[in-house]
Amino acid sequence: MNYATLVDAITNNLHRVTNGLYAKGLIPMETVNNIQTTASSDAVKSSQLVSVIQRQSETSLNPEQYLIDICLVFINQQHRTLTDIATSILHQLGFKKFYIEDLIKSGTLEKWCKEGIMKLTLTRVLMIGPAGSGKTCAQCLLLNEDPPTGIPSEYVSSSKPPTLLQSDPHTNAPSTTTTPVQSSGLTPHSIVSTTDSTPIACKAVKALRIAFDGKETWKRITRDELLKKLASSLKKAAENALRRKQILAQSLSEELEDAMEIDLEVPLEDYDPEDVLKEIADLLPNAEAQLSEKWVYIVDSGGQPAYQELLPLFTTAATLNVITLDISKGIDEEFEFMYRINAREFPCDGGMKYSNRKIFNSVVSSASVQKPIDIEFVKHQPQHSLSFVLGTHYDVLIERANEKDAETKVAEMSSNLMSELPHLESRIISKVHGNSVIYPVNTMQKHSSKRQKNSREILETISKCIEATIEIDVPIRCFAYELYLEKKAKGKGFVTKDEAIKEGYKLYMNDDEVELALTILHNSTIILYYPKIQPQLVFVNPQKIINVLSHLLALTYVDYPTAQSLATNVSNDEMMCLKNEGCFTKILLEKFIDVFSDDFTPDYFINLLQHLHIISDLTDFNSQAQDGDNSYFLPSALPPYNNSYDIKVTTKPLYYVWREEKLKSKNSVLVPQGIFPLIYVHLLHLLEQEKYEFEFSPQPKFRDAFSLWIYIEGIHYTLYIINRYEHIAVYFDGPNCSQVRKLITTTINTSSDAISAKQNYVSAFPCPNGKKHCYCIVNEEYKVANCSKCDSNDISKSDESYWCWFDCSSAGKSIQEL
Numbered sequence: 001m002n003y004a005t006l007v008d009a010i011t012n013n014l015h016r017v018t019n020g021l022y023a024k025g026l027i028p029m030e031t032v033n034n035i036q037t038t039a040s041s042d043a044v045k046s047s048q049l050v051s052v053i054q055r056q057s058e059t060s061l062n063p064e065q066y067l068i069d070i071c072l073v074f075i076n077q078q079h080r081t082l083t084d085i086a087t088s089i090l091h092q093l094g095f096k097k098f099y100i101e102d103l104i105k106s107g108t109l110e111k112w113c114k115e116g117i118m119k120l121t122l123t124r125v126l127m128i129g130p131a132g133s134g135k136t137c138a139q140c141l142l143l144n145e146d147p148p149t150g151i152p153s154e155y156v157s158s159s160k161p162p163t164l165l166q167s168d169p170h171t172n173a174p175s176t177t178t179t180p181v182q183s184s185g186l187t188p189h190s191i192v193s194t195t196d197s198t199p200i201a202c203k204a205v206k207a208l209r210i211a212f213d214g215k216e217t218w219k220r221i222t223r224d225e226l227l228k229k230l231a232s233s234l235k236k237a238a239e240n241a242l243r244r245k246q247i248l249a250q251s252l253s254e255e256l257e258d259a260m261e262i263d264l265e266v267p268l269e270d271y272d273p274e275d276v277l278k279e280i281a282d283l284l285p286n287a288e289a290q291l292s293e294k295w296v297y298i299v300d301s302g303g304q305p306a307y308q309e310l311l312p313l314f315t316t317a318a319t320l321n322v323i324t325l326d327i328s329k330g331i332d333e334e335f336e337f338m339y340r341i342n343a344r345e346f347p348c349d350g351g352m353k354y355s356n357r358k359i360f361n362s363v364v365s366s367a368s369v370q371k372p373i374d375i376e377f378v379k380h381q382p383q384h385s386l387s388f389v390l391g392t393h394y395d396v397l398i399e400r401a402n403e404k405d406a407e408t409k410v411a412e413m414s415s416n417l418m419s420e421l422p423h424l425e426s427r428i429i430s431k432v433h434g435n436s437v438i439y440p441v442n443t444m445q446k447h448s449s450k451r452q453k454n455s456r457e458i459l460e461t462i463s464k465c466i467e468a469t470i471e472i473d474v475p476i477r478c479f480a481y482e483l484y485l486e487k488k489a490k491g492k493g494f495v496t497k498d499e500a501i502k503e504g505y506k507l508y509m510n511d512d513e514v515e516l517a518l519t520i521l522h523n524s525t526i527i528l529y530y531p532k533i534q535p536q537l538v539f540v541n542p543q544k545i546i547n548v549l550s551h552l553l554a555l556t557y558v559d560y561p562t563a564q565s566l567a568t569n570v571s572n573d574e575m576m577c578l579k580n581e582g583c584f585t586k587i588l589l590e591k592f593i594d595v596f597s598d599d600f601t602p603d604y605f606i607n608l609l610q611h612l613h614i615i616s617d618l619t620d621f622n623s624q625a626q627d628g629d630n631s632y633f634l635p636s637a638l639p640p641y642n643n644s645y646d647i648k649v650t651t652k653p654l655y656y657v658w659r660e661e662k663l664k665s666k667n668s669v670l671v672p673q674g675i676f677p678l679i680y681v682h683l684l685h686l687l688e689q690e691k692y693e694f695e696f697s698p699q700p701k702f703r704d705a706f707s708l709w710i711y712i713e714g715i716h717y718t719l720y721i722i723n724r725y726e727h728i729a730v731y732f733d734g735p736n737c738s739q740v741r742k743l744i745t746t747t748i749n750t751s752s753d754a755i756s757a758k759q760n761y762v763s764a765f766p767c768p769n770g771k772k773h774c775y776c777i778v779n780e781e782y783k784v785a786n787c788s789k790c791d792s793n794d795i796s797k798s799d800e801s802y803w804c805w806f807d808c809s810s811a812g813k814s815i816q817e818l
Contacts, residue, residue, distance in 0.1 A: 003050065009081040010046040017082075018049065020073040026066070027052055072239070100281040103238060109277065112237040113508045116476030121294045122524075123209070123462075123469050124373070126315065129324030130359050131197055131303030131337050131348070134392035137443035138324050139300050143207060143218050144455045147444045197340045199550035200307045201314050202300040203542055204526045209294035209463065216459045218296055223483065227276075230480055231283035238284060276483045277506065299526060304337055304348045306553050306636045306703060312674035312755035313612055314546060316523055317370045319385050320468040323363050325356045327391035327409075327440060328400075331416045332357055339557040342565060346557045352640045360417055362725070363387065364424050365669035368660045371756045373470060375523045376516065381470035388429045388462060389417075394440035406440070414438045423660060423667040432461050474520070477507045481517050482527070482540075489540035492597055497536035533608050535599045548595055548605060549614070552584065556637050567591040582638045582701055583618065585629040606632060613681040613754065635680040641705035647720055649733040652801045654741060655764040656728040656748060657775050666788045668726070668773060676704055676723040678751035679744075683721075686747055710734065727764070727775070737804040765802055768794050780806050 010017050018035050021027045031052050035045045053070060060066040071086035103109040125142075127135040137147050206221040299318070301311050329335060334353035338345045367385045391413070397406040414436035418425065432439040439458055445451045462468065484503040488495045495503070504514035515531070518538060522529040528539040539545055551566045556579040563570050568591050577583050589602035596602060609615040609632075616633045657668050687694050693711040697718055704723035709716035717734025721744070728748075732740050741763075752759050764775035767787050774789035783803060785795045795802050 005081065006085055007043065007046045007050055009079060009085060010049060011042045013077050013079050013082065014042045014046055014049070016077055017073070020076060021049075021053075021070070024069055024073055026069055026073065027056065100275070100278045103234075103281060106241060108238050108241040109234075110508045111241075112234050113477045113480070116233055116237065118233070118474045118476050118479065119293055120472050120474055121209075121469050122319075122472055123294075123296045124316065124319045125296055125298040126318035126321050127298065127300045127324065128308070128311075128321055128363055129303055130326070130335075130354065130356075131339065133303060133324040133326045134390075134443045135303065135322075135324045136198060136300055138322060138390050138392065138441075139205070139298055141441065141443050141445075141451065141455055142298070142322070142458065143205070143220050144452060145220070147446070196342070197304065197338075197554075198300055198302045199543065199546050200302050200310050201526060201542070201546055205298040205300075207296040207298060209296055209459075215456050216463045217456065218459060221295075223486075226479060226483065227279055228283055230476065231280045233476055234280055235284045275506070276480060276487060280480070297525065302550065304339055304553070304557075305354070305640065306348070307550065309674050309677050309703075310549070310614065310636055312366075312672075312757075313614065314528070314542065315526060316375070317373050317385060317756055318367075319373070319382060319470055320462065320465075321363055321367055321385060321387040322390055323360060323387055324390050324392050324443075325360060325438070326393050327356075327413060327438065328393040328396035329356060331355065331413050339554060341554065341558060342562060344558075344562065346559070346562075348557050349640045352642070356413075357417060357420070358725075360389070361421060362670050362673055364421060364427055365658070365671075366673040366757075368424055368427055368669050369658055369672055369758045369760045371758055373523075374756065375470075375472060376520050377473045377475070379471040379473060382467040384427060384467075386429055386465055386468045387427060388432065388458075389414075389438045390443075390458070391438040391440040392443050395442040395444075397440070407434075410438055410440045411436050421669075424669070429461060429465055432458075472524075474524075475517070477509070478517050478520055481507055481509075482521060482525070485521075485527070485538060485540045489538075492600075493541035493544040494537045494539045494600055496599060497531075497538065500538050530608060530611060533604065533611055535604070537599055537604070544595070544600060545605070545608065548589070548592060549609070551592065552578070552589075552634070553637055555579075556639075566593070568593055578634070578637050579639070580700075582634050582636075583631050584634060584637075585631055587629055609634075613678050613685070613751075616681045616684045633681075633684075635677045635701075635703055635706075638701050638703040641702040641722060645699060645705065645707065645720060645722070647731050649718075649731050650801060651732060651737060651804060652765055654730045654737075654805045655766065655775060656730070656744075656761050657764045657777075658727075658761045660760070666777075668775065668788070670725055671723055671728055672752070672755065672757045674755045675748070675751050675757060676728070678754050679721070679728075679747050680706060682747045682750050683744065686743055690743070710740075712736070726773070738806055741805045763805070764788075765795060768792050778806070 014035065018027070018032055022029065022032050027049070031049065035049065038045060057063050057066050057070075067089060071089050074082040074086035077083075100109070127139050129135050140147050206226075207218040208221055210217050210219055299315055301307065301315070332355050334355050336352070337348040337354060339348050340346075364387050367387060370385060372381055372383065391410060394406065394410075397409060400406075401409075411434065418428075418437060428437050430437050439461070441454050441458075445454065481504060484506065485495055485500060488499055488503055500518060501511060501514050504511075504517065509517065518527075518529045518531075521527040526542050528542045528545060529537075554566060555563050555570065555575050558566070560572055560575065563575060567588065570588065570591050574584070574588050578588070586602045586606060589605060590596075596605070606615070610617065614634065614636070618631045618633050656671075658671060660667055660669055687708075687710075694708050697707040697709045699707050704725075706721060708719045710719055711717075712734060715734075717732065719734075719740060720729075720731040722729045722731075730741070730744060748761065749759055762775075763778040763780070765778065765785055767774040767776055767790065769787070769790055769792055771787070771790050774787050776785035776787050776792070776795060778785050783797050783806070784793060785802070786793045797803065
């Protein structure tokens with residue numbers, strides 16, 4: 001070691017080096033005081049410091065370990081000369097800087113990859129609410145980020161509509177116009193939304209929960225920050241390995257080096273300069289304390305009803321639902337859902353009306369029957385999710401009156417909102433704003449201090465709810481693996497299974513471990529992996545799939561000219577067939593712009609939707625198929641039910657009613673979101689599988705209601721299934737109702753599993769007294785039906801208009817026999 005060179009290097013970093021050495025207990029306090037108070041030059045002080053280091057080393061019980069610790073402090077100064085000197089000293093001691101090759105040869109990297117664990121306290125957040133209610137803006141608020149661009153600042157708190165749009169945060173293409181954006185009735189007059197509608201779901205945003213001065217903030221995790229966290233973990237493992245080697249070196253000497261060499265699964269020459277593990281290793285010298293292990297995954301979602309129904313198929317259940325409600329509207333004020341694209345707005349559901357109450361009740365009800373999250377390595381998780389209600393567009397409410405009156409209005413809304421679901425009060429975070437369950441806010445607030453205050457108040461309330469978190473021990477290499485996959489998928493959004501396996505080999509994974517890692521990523525993030533679909537693909541950027549499906553549905557909302565921006569040369573006939581019949585062909589998919597590439601083809605997309613039971617192949621139904629190409633049925637593309645069925649049956653309807661807890665509670669909840677489209681498709685498949693003769697009746701098809709003709713001895717009988725949202729109603733005008741019920745029950749069970757919903761439903765009849773929210777719950781064993789809200793049990797055991805649903809013998813032969 002060159003003494004003069006070391007003194008010069010320390011001189012340039014004297015106080016940092018001194019503090020670093022003292023912090024590690026490598027020099028006495030007396031030395032620190034002398035350096036801070038002595039009037040001599042830094043060069044003289046540096047020379048004195050080196051002399052102290054030499055004396056400390058000579059008197060140390062373990063001189064080599066002392067020098068190793070000194071070198072680590074030098075390396076942490078991020079000074080080139082000090083790092084070179086430290087590396088030289090370590091080489092002389094038989095140790096090297098943490099090069100990737102050294103970590104591989106020593107076995108440190110393999111041990112870290114196979115045994116490293118990151119203990120996370122995780123909150124899974126789903127942003128959910130009607131279109132235009134401010135979900136994306138609310139996500140930015142939670143992350144203490146500026147609101148999305150697209151609205152010129154002069155219009156943020158103004159009633160003037162913007163005339164120039166800026167970049168769209170949901171697409172790569174800019175969205176501009178010189179025409180004022182039209183108000184839809186959904187968007188309040190003071191905040192005209194100018195970004196395109198969010199697709200069904202967006203890739204999860206990872207964030208850290210950080211406590212600062214007793215207050216919590218959420219900070220988005222960048223790729224660089226994740227690399228640093230992994231480097232910190234690997235550094236700790238490497239330092240431990242160095243210490244173990246130093247202890248053994250005295251007795252084993254050269255034998256140790258031979259013993260540490262292993263047969264590598266990945267040859268060194270296979271590592272390219274841009275390898276993720278090399279990136280991590282290069283950060284080791286400067287790696288500091290690990291990042292917080294309190295993490296948040298946030299998933300933004302589209303608000304259109306059809307999008308919400310498909311959402312459970314692409315996202316794992318949340319531990320916290322952030323429900324955004326536009327409180328510039330009353331709780332029961334009805335409005336249309338809109339779809340926004342290219343600075344224009346289109347109604348989604350042909351005049352159907354919705355309200356804040358309906359949205360709130362649906363989200364909270366669905367969450368109440370959700371199964372616990374099924375993720376590997378979970379150590380603790382809550383029994384059910386929580387909901388936090390964010391009242392957006394609060395500034396509009398204040399503009400209409402004043403702040404005091406607006407506060408009163410929010411309190412009234414809160415009380416009114418909870419009046420129908422008192423039994424679900426424990427599922428909703430209460431007293432978030434005084435005694436209200438609604439936290440009112442302007443999510444487009446530009447004033448930084450006010451925005452920060454709102455963010456911290458919201459997060460402080462959420463952070464107190466430990467029920468919204470899960471504890472999970474995640475293998476450290478899952479995070480490194482995700483980085484590998486993202487790098488490999490760059491430019492196309494997905495990798496093949498073979499590519500994923502090869503990337504896994506770099507992390508010492510075998511094929512089974514790759515499969516497990518992909519399953520963990522599929523369940524815990526929004527990376528999509530469906531191993532049963534060939535070719536096997538891993539969608540690191542799920543928007544490849546979700547955007548195609550979202551745009552396919554959007555063709556039923558927009559006008560013909562706008563549709564051309566989604567699918568080139570799409571015909572009006574194709575749009576009408578999709579909108580009115582729910583049917584499309586592969587030819588239509590091929591018209592989508594710049595979507596399909598390589599192994600991600602229209603055929604793959606169709607196979608995937610069939611696997612998820614989102615679509616059904618209508619090829620076997622000659623009346624529905626189109627010549628020359630298979631026709632596929634997508635129920636979600638259909639319009640909502642308008643009560644147009646003229647149902648004439650003598651048999652009483654059978655209801656399927658969901659409860660919070662199947663056996664313990666008499667309180668009903670709404671039909672789980674996402675289950676009805678699956679019932680639609682699963683039933684078609686089950687009827688075909690069981691070889692029933694059936695077809696769609698001539699009556700119109702709807703997204704939430706359908707009718708089928710089922711043939712018995714050549715005569716068709718009509719089956720109606722309608723999602724009334726408070727329950728599912730079934731009507732049948734033929735014999736063998738009990739066989740029909742068994743088919744539908746099987747279908748509901750299968751559909752429940754697909755969206756991870758508990759089978760907390762019961763069979764019921766309408767209340768004879770017509771009482772609201774009251775059902776006659778069937779006890780099949782005793783052939784009785786007792787009302788849930790009144791004292792009625794007046795249904796006679798001999799009334800076959802009811803009990804034919806449960807008594808095979810009364811209906812004669814089964815359909816199968818016929």
